[in-house]
Amino acid sequence: MKNVDYDLVIIGGGPAGLAAGLYAARARLKVILVEKVVVGGQIVISDWIENYPGFPEGLSGPDLVQKFTEQAKRFGLNIENNAAVSVDLSDPVKRIVFNDRTVTTHTIIIATGASPKKLDAPGEEMFYGKGVSSCATCDAPFFKDRIVAAVGGGDTAVKESLFLTRFVKKVYLIHRRDRLRAEMILQEQALANEKIEIIWDSVLTGIQGFTNVENITVQNVKTKEEKTLSVDGCFIWVGEMPNTKFLADGIKLDEKGFIVANLNMETSVPGVFVAGDVRNTPLRQVATAVGDGAVAAFSAGHYIENLKK
Amino acid sequence: MAKGIIEIGDSSFDSEVLQAEKPVLVDFWAPWCGPCRAIGPIVEELAEAFGDTVKFTKCNVDENPVTPTKYGIKSIPTLIFFKDGKVLDKIVGIVAKSRLEEMITNT
Numbered sequence: 584m585k586n587v588d589y590d591l592v593i594i595g596g597g598p599a600g601l602a603a604g605l606y607a608a609r610a611r612l613k614v615i616l617v618e619k620v621v622v623g624g625q626i627v628i629s630d631w632i633e634n635y636p637g638f639p640e641g642l643s644g645p646d647l648v649q650k651f652t653e654q655a656k657r658f659g660l661n662i663e664n665n666a667a668v669s670v671d672l673s674d675p676v677k678r679i680v681f682n683d684r685t686v687t688t689h690t691i692i693i694a695t696g697a698s699p700k701k702l703d704a705p706g707e708e709m710f711y712g713k714g715v716s717s718c719a720t721c722d723a724p725f726f727k728d729r730i731v732a733a734v735g736g737g738d739t740a741v742k743e744s745l746f747l748t749r750f751v752k753k754v755y756l757i758h759r760r761d762r763l764r765a766e767m768i769l770q771e772q773a774l775a776n777e778k779i780e781i782i783w784d785s786v787l788t789g790i791q792g793f794t795n796v797e798n799i800t801v802q803n804v805k806t807k808e809e810k811t812l813s814v815d816g817c818f819i820w821v822g823e824m825p826n827t828k829f830l831a832d833g834i835k836l837d838e839k840g841f842i843v844a845n846l847n848m849e850t851s852v853p854g855v856f857v858a859g860d861v862r863n864t865p866l867r868q869v870a871t872a873v874g875d876g877a878v879a880a881f882s883a884g885h886y887i888e889n890l891k892k
Numbered sequence: 893m894a895k896g897i898i899e900i901g902d903s904s905f906d907s908e909v910l911q912a913e914k915p916v917l918v919d920f921w922a923p924w925c926g927p928c929r930a931i932g933p934i935v936e937e938l939a940e941a942f943g944d945t946v947k948f949t950k951c952n953v954d955e956n957p958v959t960p961t962k963y964g965i966k967s968i969p970t971l972i973f974f975k976d977g978k979v980l981d982k983i984v985g986i987v988a989k990s991r992l993e994e995m996i997t998n999t
Contacts, residue, residue: 712984
């Protein structure tokens with residue numbers, strides 16, 4: 584077996600990466616997890632998680648991250664604040680270029696997650712941080728007793744709109760279809776909430792204001808009718824895009840850019856595995872991410888065992 | 893509180909930030925803000941590394957409503973880098989440590 588720096592490098596420190604790290608550390612692999620921003624990934628901005636089993640009352644995203652991290656570290660997982668700039672997968676020994684050095688490894692688990700998608704509506708970029716946001720837990724209190732808009736109809740859009748109602752006077756929930764996509768329990772809560780007014784069959788066409796957001800325009804996709812709503816904030820939750828910029832060609836992606844894998848979390852490149860939101864998966868939740876992470880670590884261990892034979 | 897990070901507010905903003913001799917980084921945060929908790933340790937590391945040349949401060953936006961309004965803050969964490977009373981750079985949201993280092997060392 585060739586001499587390399589690591590058996591396994593895990594790229595990304597959200598729930599998928601941390602779960603993979605826990606399993607890999609317990610398997611006594613020579614492993615490192617690199618996280619380029621902060622450990623926890625998207626759940627850091629989640630106010631309350633109530634569908635992750637084991638916590639009947641629910642818990643905050645940051646608290647869950649802390650528990651994941653503690654548990655992985657207890658078994659010796661090495662977590663480093665660093666970014667994978669590029670990867671070279673042309674050889675069985677893979678090379679990863681970090682900010683400060685290049686490392687070699689037998690296997691990689693890509694757990695880089697996904698980021699909130701932008702709509703590219705006029706004004707969206709300009710007013711980011713000035714009323715346009717995708718983080719209710721960061722910004723909701725700034726809109727106390729104000730009127731805001733939220734765009735989307737999935738779990739995140741509905742859940743975060745419900746969170747907003749604790750602060751704001753009213754939420755216009757703008758959705759492009761005539762029914763929501765979110766979990767049924769969330770739909771029920773949204774429909775029953777007097778502060779949420781759903782604008783059906785409509786899309787955001789623009790955000791206007793002077794220094795901060797003042798108005799938005801929405802268009803009904805069926806009647807083509809356009810109207811202006813007076814709001815102080817506009818939250819955008821229209822899905823996610825995969826974080827795969829650092830990847831070179833060679834790994835098979837689906838039509839939306841998510842990494843394709845089989846049931847063992849094996850990608851199209853031997854020795855490269857994937858876990859969590861960056862994978863083409865039907866559901867992006869903490870519960871599914873940790874499952875992916877466990878399988879990916881197990882598969883990586885198995886792959887390394889075979890190299891030794 | 894972490895070593896080298898000074899808690900400032902509306903009443904001390906002028907003396908601690910605008911009149912300061914050294915450049916000043918202000919971390920606008922609040923207890924309810926999860927991402928602020930996440931970025932806190934990174935700011936602490938930077939304070940350890942650059943504390944000699946840069947003054948590190950934090951401002952609780954709940955207790956100090958005037959300053960965040962003055963600087964148009966609608967989202968936290970927001971980090972603003974001041975020099976001679978002027979805004980040199982502003983970062984909204986969680987970013988990589990390297991981006992913050994860049995902000996500090998580029999001045």
